[in-house]
Structures are given as C-alpha cells and as structure tokens.
Amino acid sequence: MSRFLQFDNVAFSYPGMAEPLLRGVTAHFPEGAWTGIVGANGAGKTTLLKLAAGALAPTDGHIRQIGSARYAVQRTDAPPDDWLEFMDSWDPPAMDARALLGVEPEWADRWDTLSHGERKRAQIAAALWRRPDVLALDEPTNHLDAHAKGVLLAALKSFRGVGLLVSHDRDFLDEFCSQCLFIFPPRIVMRPGGVSAGMAQDRLEQTRAKEQHDSNAGKARRLQAAAQQRREAAEQSAARTNRLKRKKLPENDHDGRAKRQLAKLTNKDGWGFSQSAALRTRAAKLLAPDAAIRVDYEMGFWLEDSGKSSRNYVAELPEGEIDLGDGRTLVHPTLTIRPDDRIALVGDNGLGKSTLVKKVVANANVPPEKLLVIPQEIGEEESQAIHADVKRLDRVPLGRVMTLISRLGSRPGRLLASTTPSPGEIRKILLARGVERGPHFIVMDEPTNHLDLPSIECLENALAETPCALLLVSHDERFLARLTTRRWQLTQFGNTIRLTMGSSIPDRT
Ligand SMILES: Nc1ncnc2c1ncn2[C@@H]1O[C@H](COP(=O)(O)OP(=O)(O)OP(=O)(O)O)[C@@H](O)[C@H]1O
Numbered sequence: 001m002s003r004f005l006q007f008d009n010v011a012f013s014y015p016g017m018a019e020p021l022l023r024g025v026t027a028h029f030p031e032g033a034w035t036g037i038v039g040a041n042g043a044g045k046t047t048l049l050k051l052a053a054g055a056l057a058p059t060d061g062h063i064r065q066i067g068s069a070r071y072a073v074q075r076t077d078a079p080p081d082d083w084l085e086f087m088d089s090w091d092p093p094a095m096d097a098r099a100l101l102g103v104e105p106e107w108a109d110r111w112d113t114l115s116h117g118e119r120k121r122a123q124i125a126a127a128l129w130r131r132p133d134v135l136a137l138d139e140p141t142n143h144l145d146a147h148a149k150g151v152l153l154a155a156l157k158s159f160r161g162v163g164l165l166v167s168h169d170r171d172f173l174d175e176f177c178s179q180c181l182f183i184f185p186p187r188i189v190m191r192p193g194g195v196s197a198g199m200a201q202d203r204l205e206q207t208r209a210k211e212q213h214d215s216n217a218g219k220a221r222r223l224q225a226a227a228q229q230r231r232e233a234a235e236q237s238a239a240r241t242n243r244l245k246r247k248k249l250p251e252n253d254h255d256g257r258a259k260r261q262l263a264k265l266t267n268k269d270g271w272g273f274s275q276s277a278a279l280r281t282r283a284a285k286l287l288a289p290d291a292a293i294r295v296d297y298e299m300g301f302w303l304e305d306s307g308k309s310s311r312n313y314v315a316e317l318p319e320g321e322i323d324l325g326d327g328r329t330l331v332h333p334t335l336t337i338r339p340d341d342r343i344a345l346v347g348d349n350g351l352g353k354s355t356l357v358k359k360v361v362a363n364a365n366v367p368p369e370k371l372l373v374i375p376q377e378i379g380e381e382e383s384q385a386i387h388a389d390v391k392r393l394d395r396v397p398l399g400r401v402m403t404l405i406s407r408l409g410s411r412p413g414r415l416l417a418s419t420t421p422s423p424g425e426i427r428k429i430l431l432a433r434g435v436e437r438g439p440h441f442i443v444m445d446e447p448t449n450h451l452d453l454p455s456i457e458c459l460e461n462a463l464a465e466t467p468c469a470l471l472l473v474s475h476d477e478r479f480l481a482r483l484t485t486r487r488w489q490l491t492q493f494g495n496t497i498r499l500t501m502g503s504s505i506p507d508r509t
C-alpha cells in the first residue's frame with residue numbers, strides 16, 4: 001500500500017492563544033518525495049512537523065497518516081529518547097545509520113561534550129535508524145560544516161518514505177524538495193518545485209493579486225461616483241416631490257390622476273435611492289480586502305548607535321591551549337581584535353570554535369553593555385528567561401524591541417503572547433536588545449542557524465554597515481565573504497587543533 005500523509009482542514013492553537021497558529025491546512029505529502037516547509041520564524045513550521053509526526057494533535061480537522069513517523073528535533077540540547085539504545089544496537093539499520101552520518105561509538109557516553117554539529121548528525125542518524133514511513137526533519141543543516149552537509153545529502157537521498165523538511169537553506173531545499181508548503185499566515189499554500197520556484201510563483205501571484213486589487217479599486221471609485229450622482233438626483237427629485245405633496249391636490253382630481261402622478265414620483269425617488277445604495281454595495285465588494293494579498297511589513301534595521309571602541313583592542317588573549325576533552329587540545333597564538341577588525345572563525349565540526357568564542361568573550365575589553373553576543377544554541381530554559389525578561393520591560397523600551405522584531409519579519413503580538421518562543425524568535429529578541437545598546441563588539445556563533453531568510457538578509461545588511469568589531473562563526477561562506485576581512489582557521493593535526501590566521505577570505509567576491 002502506498003504511504004502518504006494527508007492534512008485535511010487542520011487547525012492548531014497552543015493553549016491560551018487568542019488566534020489559531022495554523023488554520024485550514026489542507027495538504028498532501030506523497031511517498032518518495034521531500035516537501036519543504038517554509039515560513040518566517042514563529043510561523044509554525046516546527047508545530048506543523050510535530051503534527052505530521054503525531055507528537056501534537058490538531059485542535060480541528062484531521063490528519064491521515066499511514067505507517068510510523070519520526071520527528072528529528074530542531075534543538076540540539078538533549079539526546080534523542082532512544083539514544084543509548086541506538087548506540088548499543090548492532091542491527092544493520094543502526095550500523096548503516098551510524099556509518100552514513102559518521103557517528104562514532106565513543107559519542108554514546110558524551111552527549112554533553114559533543115559539538116552541536118555532531119549532535120545534529122547523531123539526531124538524524126537515530127531518526128533514520130527506525131526507517132520510519134514519515135520522517136520530519138527540523139532544520140537538519142544547522143551547525144553542519146560543508147562535509148557533513150554532503151554526507152547528510154547522500155543519507156537523505158536514500159530515504160524512500162514521506163519526507164518533510166524545515167530549512168532556511170535555500171540550496172538545500174531546491175536540491176531536495178519536489179514541493180514546498182509556504183506558511184505565510186493567514187495563507188498556507190503548497191507549490192510544486194523547490195523553494196526558489198515557489199518564491200517566484202508567490203511573487204507572481206502577489207503582483208497579479210495587487211494588479212487585480214488596483215483595477216478593482218478603479219472600478220469601485222467609478223461606481224461610487226455614479227452612486228453619488230444617483231443619490232443627488234434622487235434627493236433633488238425627492239425635494240420636488242415633497243414640494244408637490246405640500247401643495248393641495250387639485251379640487252377637480254376626480255379621476256385621481258394627480259394623486260397617481262404624485263405616487264409615481266415618490267416611487268421614482270425611492271428607486272433612485274435604492275440604485276445608489278446598490279452601486280455602493282458593489283463598490284464595497286470590490287474594495288473588500290483580498291486574502292491572497294499579503295501585508296508586507298517594512299523590514300530592515302541599522303546599527304545606528306554602534307561605534308568603534310576607543311580602546312586599542314576589544315579583546316586580547318595571550319597565546320595558549322584549550323583542553324577539548326578526549327585528549328584533544330586547541331592551540332592558539334596570541335589573539336587580538338582591534339576595534340574595526342572583522343574576523344571569520346572557521347573550521348570543521350567539533351574543532352572547538354564555540355569553546356574558543358567563549359574564551360574570547362571572557363577576555364573582551366569593552367563595557368558589558370557594549371558587547372553583543374549571540375551564542376550558537378540557546379537552551380529552552382534560558383530562552384524562557386530571556387523572553388520573561390523582555391515582557392517585563394517598560395513600555396518605551398519594549399516598543400523599541402518589538403519594532404525591531406517586526407522589522408525582522410516576525411509578529412510581535414504573537415511573540416508576546418507565546419509561552420515558548422521559537423529558536424528564531426529568541427535570536428531576534430537578543431539581537432534587538434543588543435542593537436539598542438549601540439555595541440562596540442559583536443560576536444555571533446553561527447547566527448544564520450534558525451533565522452529565516454529575510455532576517456538573515458537584514459542582519460547581513462546591518463552588519464555590513466556597522467563600524468564596530470565583528471567576530472563571526474559560520475559555515476556560510478557567502479555570509480562571511482561579505483562581512484569579514486580576516487580569517488581564523490582551525491585545522492586538526494592528530495590530537496592537536498591549530499589556529500592559523502589569514503589576512504583575508506580566500507574566496508572573497
Ligand atoms: N508550547 C507552546 N506554547 C505556546 N506557544 C508556543 C509553544 N510553542 C511554540 N509557541 C509559539 O508558537 C509560534 C510557532 O512556533 P514554532 O516553533 O512552530 O515556529 P517556527 O516556525 O518553527 O519558528 P522558528 O523558525 O524560529 O523555528 C511561535 O510564535 C511560538 O512562540
């Protein structure tokens with residue numbers, strides 16, 4: 001029997017939500033194909049995957065699913081529920097999955113010290129192990145270096161079930177997906193092809209809908225003018241009729257002619273008024289908001305108050321070694337970051353980039369409020385604390401933060417009402433609060449993970465303009481090429497990881 005997943009008019013709300021997060025979702029997910037799920041941070045992508053995998057139940061509508069399902073989570077905080085069972089298993093699917101994604105036997109006992117890229121690979125391997133009929137992957141390329149991404153591509157290509165994929169990686173979605181579900185509330189639309197084809201189709205539909213709307217507005221204006229003319233004519237005529245009514249009927253109106261004439265005039269006036277009202281109703285229908293037209297909120301922000309620190313260095317680290325565990329050591333020369341340095345820190349998964357970043361941050365030489373740090377992962381508890389903190393802000397600073405959230409493409413109202421902000425939403429909060437303080441030194445560890453595409457573009461534009469120091473960790477070469485001028489490269493030699501410095505990005509365009 002062919003396997004599939006079908007959503008029929010599905011709606012979902014988290015408890016306490018005034019408006020449903022998702023509504024009217026009707027979509028078919030076929031076997032042997034990947035469907036991309038696309039939408040802004042907080043749009044409900046993770047929620048949709050959880051519904052697909054049966055981890056959440058719809059509040060309305062119906063989900064038909066044949067076979068088993070597995071959801072591979074977006075966060076990398078915790079190991080999969082069956083982590084140890086998976087690592088201890090010697091059945092061929094377990095061995096295949098571990099080999100396919102390069103999961104090492106010794107990882108079993110050290111989840112806490114695995115890098116986030118390694119954790120991501122481990123989570124996906126454990127999900128593949130059960131050979132589920134429906135596989136829902138939530139941002140699987142986050143944290144992965146180029147090699148690991150290639151490995152993941154090969155692993156996913158061999159999957160034959162119903163695949164659902166949330167990703168902000170356009171190339172990855174284009175390569176994989178035969179259809180994409182676009183969550184642009186209130187509309188949720190399935191389009192054939194990858195994300196680029198779907199976005200092009202969306203732009204075309206938006207242009208057509210707006211043109212239709214403009215043409216309707218023109219017609220409505222003409223109808224309103226005609227309605228006004230009819231009304232004025234009817235009013236003048238009604239005034240004449242009233243004058244006649246006030247006059248006495250002629251004495252010799254034996255056959256009632258004058259009376260009938262008066263009634264005719266009254267009817268004509270009434271007809272004129274109802275014609276005018278009908279024209280107005282037609283105009284109002286043409287002007288009714290078209291659900292197909294998205295409200296495009298203005299996006300983009302600038303780091304207006306950021307500046308160059310007047311100190312010689314914004315961070316200074318004497319040469320040293322960092323113990324990475326398992327007998328591995330990261331060796332680095334003296335590291336200095338000048339007030340206008342723009343540094344890319346690169347290296348494969350697990351070489352200690354985040355550990356080094358933490359050491360740099362601990363040695364930062366700027367006042368704490370002038371340091372903006374976006375860590376690689378923000379745990380669930382910490383996210384809740386950051387969120388609660390924002391909700392306590394006074395009206396004016398809260399307004400400023402929420403304006404920025406809106407300019408980054410997420411809906412402030414929903415974020416304030418939420419009890420569990422999504423990973424993208426929480427990054428936008430951190431960013432907004434840091435921008436407010438006019439930073440002198442910005443440190444971002446894989447900032448493009450979790451952020452939706454439009455907000456990555458906004459972030460890139462803002463960082464390109466800022467005069468302050470930057471230290472950016474990313475696997476996104478295009479992002480680094482645009483924003484940085486110096487490179488710190490981590491490379492492994494046996495158990496030693498060395499940091500070498502380059503003066504520029506080799507493939508800078
Ligand atoms: N358990 C929950 N209770 C209440 N609100 C929640 C809960 N989980 C998520 N939300 C809210 O629901 C909305 C959708 O969340 P979801 O995690 O599905 O978004 P997403 O599209 O996956 O976002 P991202 O791109 O950042 O991962 C968000 O506004 C979020 O704050």
Ligand SMILES: [Mg+2]
Nearest residue numbers: 045046074422
């Ligand atoms: Mg999500």
